[in-house]
Every structure is written in structure tokens, then in C-alpha cells.
Amino acid sequence: MRERKVTIKDVATQAGVSIALVSFVMSNKAGGKETYKVNKETAQRILDVADKLNYQPNSAARTLRSGKSRAIGVVLSDISNKFFADIARCIEDRAYKYKYTVLFGSTDENPRKLENLIEVFIDKGVDGLIVVPCEGADAVIRKVAQQRIPLVLLDREVPDVETSSVVLNNCKAGAQITEALISRGFSRIEMVSYAMQLSNIREREKGYRLGMESFGLEEYVRTHHLRHDKMQLIADVVRDAAQRGVQAFLFATNTLAINGMMAIARGGWRIPQDFAVACFDSNEAFDIYDTTVACVRQPIERFGVEALDLLIKHIEEKDVLPSCTRVVLSPEIIESKSADAGMCSTPPLCMSYSSGPVAVLD
Amino acid sequence: MRERKVTIKDVATQAGVSIALVSFVMSNKAGGKETYKVNKETAQRILDVADKLNYQPNSAARTLRSGKSRAIGVVLSDISNKFFADIARCIEDRAYKYKYTVLFGSTDENPRKLENLIEVFIDKGVDGLIVVPCEGADAVIRKVAQQRIPLVLLDREVPDVETSSVVLNNCKAGAQITEALISRGFSRIEMVSYAMQLSNIREREKGYRLGMESFGLEEYVRTHHLRHDKMQLIADVVRDAAQRGVQAFLFATNTLAINGMMAIARGGWRIPQDFAVACFDSNEAFDIYDTTVACVRQPIERFGVEALDLLIKHIEEKDVLPSCTRVVLSPEIIESKSADAGMCSTPPLCMSYSSGPVAVLD
DNA sequence: TTTGTTGTTTAAAACGATTTAATTACCTTT
DNA sequence: AAAGGTAATTAAATCGTTTTAAACAACAAA
Numbered sequence: 001m002r003e004r005k006v007t008i009k010d011v012a013t014q015a016g017v018s019i020a021l022v023s024f025v026m027s028n029k030a031g032g033k034e035t036y037k038v039n040k041e042t043a044q045r046i047l048d049v050a051d052k053l054n055y056q057p058n059s060a061a062r063t064l065r066s067g068k069s070r071a072i073g074v075v076l077s078d079i080s081n082k083f084f085a086d087i088a089r090c091i092e093d094r095a096y097k098y099k100y101t102v103l104f105g106s107t108d109e110n111p112r113k114l115e116n117l118i119e120v121f122i123d124k125g126v127d128g129l130i131v132v133p134c135e136g137a138d139a140v141i142r143k144v145a146q147q148r149i150p151l152v153l154l155d156r157e158v159p160d161v162e163t164s165s166v167v168l169n170n171c172k173a174g175a176q177i178t179e180a181l182i183s184r185g186f187s188r189i190e191m192v193s194y195a196m197q198l199s200n201i202r203e204r205e206k207g208y209r210l211g212m213e214s215f216g217l218e219e220y221v222r223t224h225h226l227r228h229d230k231m232q233l234i235a236d237v238v239r240d241a242a243q244r245g246v247q248a249f250l251f252a253t254n255t256l257a258i259n260g261m262m263a264i265a266r267g268g269w270r271i272p273q274d275f276a277v278a279c280f281d282s283n284e285a286f287d288i289y290d291t292t293v294a295c296v297r298q299p300i301e302r303f304g305v306e307a308l309d310l311l312i313k314h315i316e317e318k319d320v321l322p323s324c325t326r327v328v329l330s331p332e333i334i335e336s337k338s339a340d341a342g343m344c345s346t347p348p349l350c351m352s353y354s355s356g357p358v359a360v361l362d
Numbered sequence: 363m364r365e366r367k368v369t370i371k372d373v374a375t376q377a378g379v380s381i382a383l384v385s386f387v388m389s390n391k392a393g394g395k396e397t398y399k400v401n402k403e404t405a406q407r408i409l410d411v412a413d414k415l416n417y418q419p420n421s422a423a424r425t426l427r428s429g430k431s432r433a434i435g436v437v438l439s440d441i442s443n444k445f446f447a448d449i450a451r452c453i454e455d456r457a458y459k460y461k462y463t464v465l466f467g468s469t470d471e472n473p474r475k476l477e478n479l480i481e482v483f484i485d486k487g488v489d490g491l492i493v494v495p496c497e498g499a500d501a502v503i504r505k506v507a508q509q510r511i512p513l514v515l516l517d518r519e520v521p522d523v524e525t526s527s528v529v530l531n532n533c534k535a536g537a538q539i540t541e542a543l544i545s546r547g548f549s550r551i552e553m554v555s556y557a558m559q560l561s562n563i564r565e566r567e568k569g570y571r572l573g574m575e576s577f578g579l580e581e582y583v584r585t586h587h588l589r590h591d592k593m594q595l596i597a598d599v600v601r602d603a604a605q606r607g608v609q610a611f612l613f614a615t616n617t618l619a620i621n622g623m624m625a626i627a628r629g630g631w632r633i634p635q636d637f638a639v640a641c642f643d644s645n646e647a648f649d650i651y652d653t654t655v656a657c658v659r660q661p662i663e664r665f666g667v668e669a670l671d672l673l674i675k676h677i678e679e680k681d682v683l684p685s686c687t688r689v690v691l692s693p694e695i696i697e698s699k700s701a702d703a704g705m706c707s708t709p710p711l712c713m714s715y716s717s718g719p720v721a722v723l724d
Numbered sequence: 725t726t727t728g729t730t731g732t733t734t735a736a737a738a739c740g741a742t743t744t745a746a747t748t749a750c751c752t753t754t
Numbered sequence: 755a756a757a758g759g760t761a762a763t764t765a766a767a768t769c770g771t772t773t774t775a776a777a778c779a780a781c782a783a784a
Contacts, residue, residue, distance in 0.1 A: 007770055018734045023772060037731060056485045060425035061770035064739050069422070071486070080451035082444060082646075089442035092468060101486055104466055106454060123418045124433070124463055261650045284444075285647030288623045369740055380764045385742060399761055423740035426769050727784075734777070739770105747764070754757075 006053045015042075015049040022046055026057060063125050071101040072311060073121030075114060075131045076154075078106045083254050083281050083298070084132070087154070090304025091130065098312060100127075109196070109228060111136035118144060128311045133158050135196045150314035152307050157199040164314065166306045166327040170200045173296045173331035174207020175214070177278050178250060180294040180335055182215050186248040186276055189217070190241055192234065192260055193252035195225035204252050204280060226256070235263040242269065247276060248293070254281035257292075261285075282334065294335040302329050368415045377404075377411040384408055388419060425487050433463040434673060435483030437476060437493040438516075440468045445616050445643050445660070446494070449516070452666025453492065460674060462489075471558070471590060473498035480506060490673045495520050497558045512676035514669050519561040526676065528668045528689040532562045535658045535693035536569020537576070539640050540612060542656040542697055544577050548610040548638055551579070552603055554596065554622055555614035557587035566614050566642060588618070597625040604631065609638060610655070616643035619654075623647075644696065656697045664691050 008026075012019040024038055025046045049055075063069040074091055076084040088104055095102045103126060105117035114137045121129060128150030133141050138158050144151055145163045153165035181189050191208045194201050205223050212221045224237045238260065241249070251257035257279035264275055271277050271291045279286075280296045306327045317323075370388075374381040386400055387408045411417075425431040436453055438446040450466055457464045465488060467479035476499045483491060490512030495503050500520050506513055507525045515527035543551050553570045556563050567585050574583045586599045600622065603611070613619035619641035626637055633639050633653045641648075642658045668689045679685075 005770095009770080019771080020734060020736095020773080021732085024733095027772080037733095039732060042732080056481075058426070058770050059486050060422045060431070061739090062772075063422035064420070064426050064741085065770080065772040067739085078451065079441070079454065080444075080447045082442075082447070085442045085444070085447035088466075089440065089468060092441065092466065096467075101465055101482065103463055104450075104454065105458075106451060119418075120463065124421050258646050258650060265650060283646065284620050285645075285650050288620060288627060288647050289651050367740095371740080381741080382743080382764060382766095383762085386763095389742080399763095401762060404762080420740050423769090424742075426771085427740080427742045429769080725784100727782100729780100729782080731780090732778080734775100736774090736776100738773080742768085744767080745765090747762100749762080750760090752757100752759075754755100 005058070006055050008055070008057065010053060011046065011050050011055050014053065015046045017042060017046060022050070026050065026055075067125075069125040069127055070099060071103060071124070071126050072308075072315075073103045073105065073118070073124070073126040073129045075105050075107060075117050075121070075129065077109055077132050077134065079104055080106075081255065082283065083300075086300045087304050087307075090301050091308050094305055094308040098308075100312070107132075107134050107137075109134040111140065115140045122149065127315045128152075130154055130307050130311055132156060135198060148318070150311055150318060152311045152314070154303065154307050155200055159199075162324050164310045164325045164327075166303055166310065166329065167200065168296075168298055168331055169328050170203035170331075171207040171210070173280065173333070174204040174250075175211040176207075176331065176333050177280075177294055177296050178208045178211025179215070180333055181248050181250065181276065181278050182211070182217070184276065184293055186293075187215075187217050188220050188244075188246050189248040189250060190220070190246050191223040191250045191252065192237060192256050193223050193225055194256070195227050201252055208250055228255075231255075231259050234259050235267065238263045238267055238269075238275075242267070242274075249275055249277050251277070251279035254279070254283055257281070257295075258283065258285065292336055294333055297332045297334050299329050299332070367420070368417050370417070370419065372415060373408065373412050373417050376415065377408045379404060379408060384412070388412065388417075431487040431489055432461060433465060433486070433488050434670075434677075435465045435467065435480070435486070435488040435491045437467050437469060437479050437483070437491065439471055439494050439496065441466055442468075443617065444645065445662075448662045449666050449669075452663050453670050456667055456670040460670075462674070469494075469496050469499075471496040473502065477502045484511065489677045490514075492516055492669050492673055494518060497560060510680075512673055512680060514673045514676070516665065516669050517562055521561075524686050526672045526687045526689075528665055528672065528691065529562065530658075530660055530693055531690050532565035532693075533569040533572070535642065535695070536566040536612075537573040538569075538693065538695050539642075539656055539658050540570045540573025541577070542695055543610050543612065543638065543640050544573070544579070546638065546655055548655075549577075549579050550582050550607060550609040551612060552582070552608050552610075553585040553612045553614065554599060554618050555585050555587055556618070557589050563614055570612055590617075593617075593621050596621050597629065600625045600629055600631075600637075604629070604636075611637055611639050613639070613641035616641070616645055619643070619657075620645065620647065654698055656695055659694045659696050661691050661694070 008019045008022050012022045015022065021038065021042065025043045072095065074088065076088065079085055079088055092102055103121055103124065107114040107117065111134055114134055118129065118140065129144065130152045131141065132154045133156050141158045142161045145161050151163050153163055155167060157165050157167055178189065189212065191205060193205055208223070209221055212218060226233055249260060251260050261271060261277060264271060269275055272293065277292045278294045279292065282295050282297050286292050286295060310325055310327065370381045370384050374384045377384065383400065383404065387405050434457065436450065438450065441447055441450055454464055465483055465486065467483070469476040469479060473496055476496055480491065480502065491506065492514045493503065494517045495515055503520045504523045507523050513525050515525055517529060519527050519529055540551065551574065553567060555567055570585070571583055574580060588595055611622060613622050623633060623639060626633055631637055634655065639654045640656045641654060644657050644659050648654050648657060672687055672689065
């Protein structure tokens with residue numbers, strides 16, 4: 001019952017032309033730049049036949065011969081993390097527009113897995129890669145970059161490597177959100193972060209420090225470094241902080257904030273009565289119960305769009321000069337209306353993600 | 363500077379054998395069933411050379427010739443939705459183990475987009491598909507099924523089509539969670555659902571009805587049907603319900619719950635003091651602020667694992683009988699400890715997703 | 725008539741693997 | 755010594771495109 005796939009040959013015979021001509025017409029349809037000269041009538045006839053037979057070019061054959069797959073690989077930390085899932089979605093949509101297909105992979109911050117994923121993707125013949133590098137992946141990234149495989153780093157950067165990247169201005173974001181806390185009257189503010197050598201994390205911590213220092217609060221600067229696979233220890237951090245009279249926490253990520261707030265709640269403390277909280281990334285939870293003092297909203301759409309556009313640019317000018325672009329996105333600080341009122345279950349600031357001004361390039 | 367890719371030919375000449383032999387060895391390495399007879403020493407020599415040259419078989423060539431791509435397509439509603447993102451992650455991990463690559467696509471509940479995604483994936487040569495069908499996609503699904511393309515439906519089913527599927531026992535879940543609400547003393551319970559013809563949604567509503575009826579509460583049965591692209595109307599539902607003295611809401615999905623709870627908060631009501639809330643799918647928000655009466659926890663891992671295993675089974679026995687399996691997963695009802703205490707910001711029930719018993723097959 | 729020229733079309737060679745059918749080498753057996 | 759059998763190996767066809775270089779047709783210029 002299996003109907004044999006219709007090939008370019010079928011179209012050619014049906015239309016009474018050679019397969020080459022069909023190929024010319026089919027690839028030109030996609031709007032190629034090198035226009036082959038094909039008689040208009042013949043071209044139309046071929047298109048008609050192709051349409052009638054419902055001809056779909058075989059992707060494997062095309063890739064084999066041309067070396068181009070119109071597929072890209074996207075290597076993230078974890079696609080089930082809301083932040084990355086949102087970005088993935090934007091990349092997907094944008095790629096769809098350009099008629100590119102996307103392969104996703106999650107590293108779990110494991111450099112070996114990252115290396116393996118990249119290998120698999122390259123092996124599958126992707127035209128380029130968007131990668132969220134993890135700790136210990138520097139060497140692999142450098143290798144990819146010097147192999148001249150189109151590459152865009154996302155969210156984090158790697159030192160001493162010539163490649164394009166799209167990142168947030170993390171330092172500025174860290175400083176601004178710290179200042180938001182301070183302007184609410186808090187001074188004993190501590191940061192909860194990861195014990196990972198990641199550019200974005202380090203910059204956020206730096207911003208926090210700068211923010212504190214600019215208000216003369218250097219004596220209270222304290223950053224807790226958690227291992228991402230030992231998240232339960234966050235409860236100790238909270239307990240310890242409570243004893244030392246800490247007033248507010250600044251969480252370096254989404255995941256830290258959620259776990260931290262859970263630890264706070266479990267310990268019997270209340271937000272914002274006992275602890276004020278601010279964090280990076282927004283979250284649905286914060287939208288429902290508007291209890292956080294402020295959060296850094298990252299321009300997710302821009303991350304996806306800029307990364308994909310950059311990558312496609314690289315793919316298309318592959319043989320030309322290897323230009324590198326660094327896109328630094330501006331954070332948006334969203335301050336809660338109600339946090340200082342000490343209430344719970346009050347109207348959230350925004351109904352959906354789409355509201356509010358979109359951050360712009362620096 | 364571009365280093366030419368090493369091909370099977372290079373390995374063959376280096377090892378002093380024919381390319382056929384290399385092919386035999388390379389594909390046998392993967393544990394094929396039809397063992398070609400190759401001299402052990404020669405095989406080892408070939409493997410050594412392949413390793414030394416870092417030979418990676420060209421995927422396009424392999425796909426073109428063999429018709430198998432070791433890639434699958436996964437068509438979801440929206441990968442940025444936490445529920446689907448979690449499933450995607452499980453599928454990814456499991457596929458990785460089997461050395462399969464996964465293509466993801468989001469339909470936004472649009473049947474045209476679903477059709478297009480499936481077309482693109484098939485065109486890319488995927489060996490099989492996992493699909494979350496949306497409203498209006500029945501015809502497309504049937505077409506795919508009768509084309510004998512390995513297919514597994516996820517989360518929702520399509521009537522009158524012979525295909526495998528993995529779904530929750532939605533009716534049972536609906537009944538149980540309704541009973542959980544009733545056992546807390548609520549009787550004026552209304553359901554907030556979608557105006558979509560989706561098997562899972564319909565079953566959940568049915569369960570709610572059965573649950574209410576089994577306690578003689580049929581007079582209060584009322585299901586609100588929202589359009590997923592008109593989510594803001596949920597505020598009207600809440601306001602209207604408040605006037606009619608409704609005590610509790612049962613939300614049919616994650617997204618409805620989040621938007622509903624936001625609408626409640628915006629309207630100045632409090633959870634659980636003014637409205638009790640129960641819903642399908644858990645969410646990080648509910649973990650932090652343990653205010654919901656109960657939620658249906660879906661066995662996400664099982665969804666991914668079962669769907670992928672089924673699909674691979676279909677792919678591998680493609681030429682044999684087209685057997686269909688229907689996997690129905692049991693829901694787990696998670697009841698909050700604190701909801702009836704009328705508190706906010708109390709210790710949540712579980713620290714992370716991994717706690718608690720895992721639901722089993724019916 | 726010959727030589728270009730321009731616009732169309734095509735034959736045939738890749739691309740890099742898999743897979744079939746045939747061949748070789750080396751034993752046994754008769 | 756011939757025939758048969760088995761294990762190991764290989765030549766060659768094939769998958770469905772893209773792409774290069776050549777061929778062809780028609781017509782203008784020399």
C-alpha cells in the first residue's frame with residue numbers, strides 16, 4: 001500500500017523536460033540569487049506538474065549534494081526551564097519563517113553532553129549552531145569556532161574566542177535591581193548565586209557589588225554560591241541569613257528564586273514581611289502573587305530573534321569574511337507596586353508577558 | 363583552512379579494504395541484527411583506522427540510501443508551555459539514549475500549522491512522529507496514519523483512527539479532583555475550560571460532572587468555555603461567578619489556572635479566602651505559595667517515555683503488522699495541607715517535582 | 725556560408741553512504 | 755583431481771538531488 005515517493009524524475013518525464021531543468025525551477029522558486037535562465041512557459045509547466053504530483057524534493061539527497069541542510073542546532077541548558085523554553089519558542093518561530101528546521105538539545109550544564117550534542121548536530125549536517133555554553137565548554141566552543149562552523153553564543157560568553165554572541169547587559173541589570181531594593185529602604189541585601197564560572201552570573205554578581213558600593217553598603221555585600229546540583233542547600237543559606245538579620249535576597253536566576261522562595265516559605269517566613277525578594281527573570285508565579293520587590297525582565301523575544309538572524313547571516317556569508325557581532329541587550333527592571341505595602345494576593349503588575357515596553361539594544 | 367570531511371573511502375584505503383567492508387563494520391557496530399561475517403582482525407583494524415581519522419558517517423548519504431534517518435518529529439501545542447516543555451525534555455532525553463535526534467514544532471492549536479509542520483518533518487525524512495493533535499486536525503492525522511508513517515498521539519486523541527496514543531485518564535482525574543474539592547466542604551464549584559473540541563478537555567469536563575453528580579450536586583454543575591485566544595475574558599467569568607456566590611473554581615489546564623488566579627487577584631479577591639482553586643497540571647507557582655486546594659499531577663516522565671518507546675517500537679517493526687497500543691496513565695491528585703487553613707505563604711507540600719509516588723498505568 | 729551571440733536545455737558527474745550479487749580463497753569431501 | 759562448501763571480501767548499482775560544462779536552436783553579423 002506504500003505509495004512510492006514522487007521524485008524529480010517523475011516531474012521531469014511528466015513535463016517532458018530534463019531533471020536539471022526541474023531542479024533549476026524548483027530551487028529558483030525559493031528565491032535564489034543566481035537566476036538560471038529558464039523559459040517562462042516551461043517553468044510554469046514544470047511548476048504545474050510538480051504541484052499536480054505533489055512533488056516534495058528529497059531533503060537527504062539535496063543535503064548530500066549541496067552540503068546545505070537548512071537545519072540549525074540549538075544547544076541549551078535545559079529546554080524545560082521556562083527561560084530557555086521561551087527562547088526556544090522564539091527561535092523556532094523565526095526559523096520557521098526562514099524555512100529552517102531546528103534541532104534542540106539540553107546539556108544540563110554538562111560540558112561532555114554539550115560536546116556530544118554539538119558533534120551529533122554537526123554530524124546531522126546542520127548549517128549552523130546557537131549555543132548556550134556551560135562551564136568547562138570553552139575548549140569545545142573554540143574548536144567549533146575555528147572550524148568555521150557558523151556559531152552564535154547565547155546568554156553567556158566564552159573568553160578569547162572569535163564568535164558572535166547575544167547577551168544581556170548583566171552587570172547593568174545587577175546594579176539596577178540592587179538599587180531598586182536599596183531605594184525601597186533595604187540595606188542588608190545578600191545575593192544568592194551559582195558556584196559556576198559563567199559570564200552572565202559573574203556579571204550579575206559584579207553589578208550587585210557595584211550597586212551596593214555606590215550606596216556605601218560594601219560592608220553588607222555577600223554572595224552565596226550554590227552548586228546547581230545541590231539546590232537543597234539553599235535552605236541553609238536562608239536560615240543562616242535569617243539569623244544574621246538579612247532583610248532582602250537577590251536571586252541570580254529564575255530557578256534560584258523559585259527554590260529560594262520555597263525554602264523561605266518552608267522555613268515559616270513570609271514574603272515580603274520577613275524577607276524582601278528580587279530576582280533575575282520573571283516567572284508566572286511572580287505574576288500571580290505580586291510579592292517580589294522587583295525582577296529583571298529579559299527581552300526574550302530579542303534573544304531569539306537576534307541570535308537566529310545573526311546565525312543566518314553567518315550561514316549565508318559563510319565563504320566571505322568571518323565577521324563577529326556582539327549584541328548586548330538592555331534589561332528592563334519591573335518593580336512591584338505592592339511589595340512595600342506588605343500584602344499578599346494583590347493585583348499583579350501585568351496581565352501577560354506582552355505588556356510593557358520592550359527593551360532595546362544598548 | 364576548511365579541512366575536508368573524512369569519508370568512508372578514506373577509511374577504506376587507509377585500512378586497505380573495500381568501502382563495503384567498512385560499511386559492514388560501521389553499521390554492525392551499532393548492534394545490527396543481521397551480522398555480516400567479517401574477520402575479527404580486519405574489523406578491529408577498520409575500527410582503529412576509523413577512530414584515528416575520526417570518521418563520522420555522513421548522515422545525509424546514509425539517509426538517502428537507507429531511507430532511515432534516526433530522527434523523529436515531535437509536534438506540540440507550544441513548547442514554551444511548561445507542561446509541553448517538560449514532556450519535550452523527557453522525550454529528548456529518551457531519544458538521546460536510543461541515538462535518535464528530535465525535531466520539535468509548535469502548532470499554537472492551529473491545524474494549518476500542524477499540517478505544515480508534519481509535512482516539513484516528513485519531508486525532512488523523519489522515521490516517525492509524536493503529535494499532540496489540535497482541534498480541526500483530525501483529517502490530517504488520519505492521512506498520516508493511513509500512509510503508514512509511524513505515529514503516536516500524545517495528550518489527546520482523535521476519533522476513528524487506528525494509531526497508538528498516550529493519554530491521561532482525564533475523566534477519572536476530573537472526578538477525583540472534583541471530589542477533593544467537595545470533601546473540603548465546597549459545593550458551589552464551577553469549571554473553567556476551553557471552547558475546544560479536544561478529547562482531554564472533554565473528558566475532564568465529564569469527570570467534573572460525574573464527580574458533582576455522585577454527590578448530588580448536579581444543580582451547581584456549570585462549565586465555562588473560553589477561547590484560548592481570548593483569555594482576557596476570564597476576568598468576566600470570575601466577576602460573574604463572584605456575584606453568583608461560587609465558592610470554588612476547577613481550572614482545566616495550567617494556563618487557565620494561571621490566568622484565572624491572576625484575574626482573581628486583580629479583581630481584589632483572595633485565594634483561598636474568597637475562592638478555592640483546584641486545577642490540572644502543577645506549576646511552580648503553586649509550589650511556592652501553597653494556596654490551591656488540589657491539583658492533578660500528570661506523570662510527565664511517563665508521557666515522554668511511553669510515547670517515545672511506542673514510537674520506536676512502531677519504527678522498528680514498520681514492515682510487520684500495524685499494531686496499535688493505547689496507554690492510559692493514572693493521575694495523581696496532590697492535595698494541599700494548608701488551603702483549608704486560609705493561609706498564604708505557608709510551607710508547600712513538596713520541595714521539588716521529583717517527590718511523591720509516580721502514577722502507574724491503569 | 726561561416727562565425728558569433730544569446731537564450732534554453734540537457735547529459736553526465738558528483739555527493740557518500742548502503743546493499744546486492746558476485747568473486748576469491750581456502751578447506752573438505754568424494 | 756574435481757566438486758562442493760564456507761568464510762571473507764569486493765565490484766557495482768543505487769538512493770534523489772545539484773551543478774558543471776556542453777549542446778542545441780535560432781538568429782544576426784561578417
